[in-house]
Amino acid sequence: MRSSILLASALGALTTIAAPTWPALNMNAAMPGSLDTVSAYFNMLARKVQESRQMTVAPVCDLSKAQLPEAPVPLPPVSAGLTLKHVAVGRGTQNYTCDTTNATAAPVQVGAVATLFNASCVVSSYPDLANMITKMALRFSLTDEEARLGPSNLAISGMHYFTNTTTPFFNLDRPNLQLGEAPSAKLNGTSAPADAAKGPNGEAAVPWLKLKTRDGATGDLQEIYRVETAGGSAPATCAGMPATFEVQYSAQYFFYSGHKST
Numbered sequence: 001m002r003s004s005i006l007l008a009s010a011l012g013a014l015t016t017i018a019a020p021t022w023p024a025l026n027m028n029a030a031m032p033g034s035l036d037t038v039s040a041y042f043n044m045l046a047r048k049v050q051e052s053r054q055m056t057v058a059p060v061c062d063l064s065k066a067q068l069p070e071a072p073v074p075l076p077p078v079s080a081g082l083t084l085k086h087v088a089v090g091r092g093t094q095n096y097t098c099d100t101t102n103a104t105a106a107p108v109q110v111g112a113v114a115t116l117f118n119a120s121c122v123v124s125s126y127p128d129l130a131n132m133i134t135k136m137a138l139r140f141s142l143t144d145e146e147a148r149l150g151p152s153n154l155a156i157s158g159m160h161y162f163t164n165t166t167t168p169f170f171n172l173d174r175p176n177l178q179l180g181e182a183p184s185a186k187l188n189g190t191s192a193p194a195d196a197a198k199g200p201n202g203e204a205a206v207p208w209l210k211l212k213t214r215d216g217a218t219g220d221l222q223e224i225y226r227v228e229t230a231g232g233s234a235p236a237t238c239a240g241m242p243a244t245f246e247v248q249y250s251a252q253y254f255f256y257s258g259h260k261s262t
């Protein structure tokens with residue numbers, strides 16, 4: 001495959017696809033400093049397109065080259081014998097409930113809903129670009145009718161939601177890509193790095209997590225890491241909050257299986 005075609009499919013052919021198909025930049029979500037992020041992102045993207053034109057060998061989506069990012073206080077390592085099978089960028093909301101009669105009560109997390117986008121190729125080929133995607137993703141609205149992760153045309157690889165308050169669920173079975181389904185449970189969490197991107201209203205980045213899959217997982221999916229989080233945290237207290245609310249977030253999910261990747 002020609003490198004320019006690969007890059008176009010991995011990142012979105014910004015130079016050739018007309019603007020109206022991209023989600024609108026949500027200026028209300030623009031934080032101080034976000035314009036720097038936007039311009040840094042586009043500059044880097046332009047540089048990658050330029051570099052790929054000069055490459056004689058096409059970049060290969062070799063997941064063994066992908067590096068699981070490490071938090072300041074690291075999560076436990078991936079268990080021995082597991083192989084990275086997929087990397088997705090999730091874009092959606094973290095859901096919370098609040099006791100509206102108690103202004104000092106803490107919001108309670110009740111779940112999350114996110115669309116998962118296939119970032120396997122970007123993360124293995126362009127790690128520096130990869131960690132900007134979650135930052136950038138929050139600056140763009142995710143529209144229902146056009147589920148695109150602005151500014152990219154990453155393919156949808158699945159959905160993330162909760163089946164009960166302690167069971168994050170990942171459905172990675174798509175017509176063109178059957179990677180499995182993973183009911184899971186949290187094993188461990190650690191704070192996001194101090195410079196992690198905040199949400200549209202300044203919400204801190206949710207923690208990085210290590211999850212293990214529960215009985216019923218398919219595709220031999222075994223461990224899942226949530227890293228490179230952006231936004232998603234609730235305020236410290238329920239003061240002024242409604243009974244249920246959502247906070248916009250984005251994260252990268254690394255899926256490990258017992259199978260050797262081919």
Ligand SMILES: *[C@@H]1O[C@H](CO)[C@@H](O)[C@H](O)[C@H]1NC(C)=O
Nearest residue numbers: 073074075076077187188189
């Ligand atoms: C989380 O992982 C860290 C590092 O491996 C470990 O020190 C800590 O005890 C773990 N916490 C829990 C709750 O398992």
Ligand SMILES: *[C@@H]1O[C@H](CO)[C@@H](O)[C@H](O)[C@H]1NC(C)=O
Nearest residue numbers: 085086087118120121155177
């Ligand atoms: C998505 O990711 C997988 C690996 O996780 C890869 O094999 C596949 O080609 C990718 N599909 C698309 C449409 O990008």
Ligand SMILES: *[C@@H]1O[C@H](CO)[C@@H](O)[C@H](O)[C@H]1NC(C)=O
Nearest residue numbers: 093095096110113244245246
């Ligand atoms: C969580 O958010 C999703 C998506 O907006 C919504 O459909 C769902 O009802 C919410 N759940 C709760 C418990 O608020």
Ligand SMILES: *[C@@H]1O[C@H](CO)[C@@H](O)[C@H](O)[C@H]1NC(C)=O
Nearest residue numbers: 099101102103104105106237
């Ligand atoms: C309000 O929430 C705080 C913090 O969780 C708790 O200590 C307090 O007992 C609660 N007050 C009432 C009336 O429930």
Ligand SMILES: *[C@@H]1O[C@H](CO)[C@@H](O)[C@H](O)[C@H]1NC(C)=O
Nearest residue numbers: 163164165166167183214215
């Ligand atoms: C949530 O679902 C899991 C998996 O089915 C189950 O093991 C767990 O007991 C459930 N928890 C609650 C609180 O219902």
